[in-house]
Amino acid sequence: MSKIRLFGTSSGYVEIAPAAAASNNTLTAPSTVGEIIAKDAAGAIGVTSVHTTNVVATGTAKVGAAITISESGIEASGIGITCASINGTQIGGRRNLVINGAMLIAQRATSSTSDGYQTVDRFRPDSGNEDETPTQTQVDVSSGTSPYAEGFRRALRITNGNQTSGAGADDYVQIEHRFEAQNIANSGWNYTSSSSFITLSFWVKSSVSKDFQMTLRTTDGTSQSFQFETPTLSANTWTKVVKTIPGNSNLQFDNDVSQGMTIYWFPYIGTAYTSSSNTLNSWVQSTSSTYGVTDPTTWYTTNDATFELTGVQLEVGSQATAFEHRSKGEELELCKRYFQVLVDDGNAKSFGNATGYNSDTIHLVTPLRPEMRTTPTLEYTTGTDYYGAYQNNTVDYFNDWTVVGNSHPRAVDISAGGGVSITAGTSVLLRTTQSASKIRFTAEI
Numbered sequence: 001m002s003k004i005r006l007f008g009t010s011s012g013y014v015e016i017a018p019a020a021a022a023s024n025n026t027l028t029a030p031s032t033v034g035e036i037i038a039k040d041a042a043g044a045i046g047v048t049s050v051h052t053t054n055v056v057a058t059g060t061a062k063v064g065a066a067i068t069i070s071e072s073g074i075e076a077s078g079i080g081i082t083c084a085s086i087n088g089t090q091i092g093g094r095r096n097l098v099i100n101g102a103m104l105i106a107q108r109a110t111s112s113t114s115d116g117y118q119t120v121d122r123f124r125p126d127s128g129n130e131d132e133t134p135t136q137t138q139v140d141v142s143s144g145t146s147p148y149a150e151g152f153r154r155a156l157r158i159t160n161g162n163q164t165s166g167a168g169a170d171d172y173v174q175i176e177h178r179f180e181a182q183n184i185a186n187s188g189w190n191y192t193s194s195s196s197f198i199t200l201s202f203w204v205k206s207s208v209s210k211d212f213q214m215t216l217r218t219t220d221g222t223s224q225s226f227q228f229e230t231p232t233l234s235a236n237t238w239t240k241v242v243k244t245i246p247g248n249s250n251l252q253f254d255n256d257v258s259q260g261m262t263i264y265w266f267p268y269i270g271t272a273y274t275s276s277s278n279t280l281n282s283w284v285q286s287t288s289s290t291y292g293v294t295d296p297t298t299w300y301t302t303n304d305a306t307f308e309l310t311g312v313q314l315e316v317g318s319q320a321t322a323f324e325h326r327s328k329g330e331e332l333e334l335c336k337r338y339f340q341v342l343v344d345d346g347n348a349k350s351f352g353n354a355t356g357y358n359s360d361t362i363h364l365v366t367p368l369r370p371e372m373r374t375t376p377t378l379e380y381t382t383g384t385d386y387y388g389a390y391q392n393n394t395v396d397y398f399n400d401w402t403v404v405g406n407s408h409p410r411a412v413d414i415s416a417g418g419g420v421s422i423t424a425g426t427s428v429l430l431r432t433t434q435s436a437s438k439i440r441f442t443a444e445i
Helices: 181-185 328-335
Strands: 004-007 013-016 025-028 037-040 061-063 067-070 073-076 124-128 135-140 154-159 172-180 197-206 213-218 224-229 239-246 259-269 283-285 306-316 339-343 350-358 361-367 377-380 387-391 394-398 411-417 427-432 439-442
Touching (some): 197 259
Antiparallel strands (some): 004 013, 067 073, 124 172, 135 154, 154 306, 172 259, 197 239, 213 224, 339 439, 350 361, 350 427, 387 394
């Protein structure tokens, strides 16, 4: 059997030896300087392994007969390049089902000690049986922190009150984000399949080190709950939480504008709503105790403890993609489906021209843009001489408004009387006359 021996240094050499049958391998002289071409018996050239720290290819590279890779991109002939294995195909378009997840919009106020929708739009803090109501505030995200580096500038903060009587079984502090059922039904999530997923991600910070209870809870059909816990947070340190949630055959989402699902964050939740035997990380039928497992009381019993939240994203797929930042204007338009302000800019602000229906009643029809979720209800402040109807160089002051029954999600008709004296069929200019004057429309879930 012949061998070819290539001598190297004095310490060794390299041998190229054919297999037992010499016809199986040949060493072909290079056709170009610097090449060594090895062929098998069929004349095919194969490379089974290349290990290098840097490969630079000039020209193009071909994979099989159909794919060419070059500096201009990847070309495929006769086959498809798919993304089925990349986050379940969810890599483009609008991904975030959460509205105002970056906490940019706060149409009502930036701080409040009341429950419900009071500050950051679409996020609803509530508490129950507490000694002192917590404060909800839209706050700045500090520079130099991880969420700031990802583009977040606002957060929702809950500041605990002084709960002098301790943590009772019925006590709780929570933040909700509610979804229209049709937005989940039409999201692309195959929610009745356990092999189809949604992924929730968010940034959270607490002044008290602990883990926190969380729940997704559906509304349509037989309500189902998915309970889980955050990791244990280090005090005063932002932590990114990612949770992937499968579908389940018991889930139902109707194709309508009603509440279909809610995400709950619990700074604290009492034992009346939890159970140590609850199953975490799985869908179960909702009961009064299926909001989580028993929650440590350390946050709730710490005066002025804080809980902050930003960067909330819920998306279809099994992976958390980068947060879908939207402009403030675009986010505001999404929020207006649930809450719109007609006027709240203070004293002497004009907000419409009304028509005298008769000598002591005026009607103002206000278009709603965008269309609201349902026919809205009216929120307004009242007191002495809060609004003025200006006509013919005179002003009539009044205080009360009423939504007329022919209103709808695209326009609202509000009427005023009691203090107005005008000529029927004529027009009056409407203005606020107090700094506290506000007129707003709500169609919140």
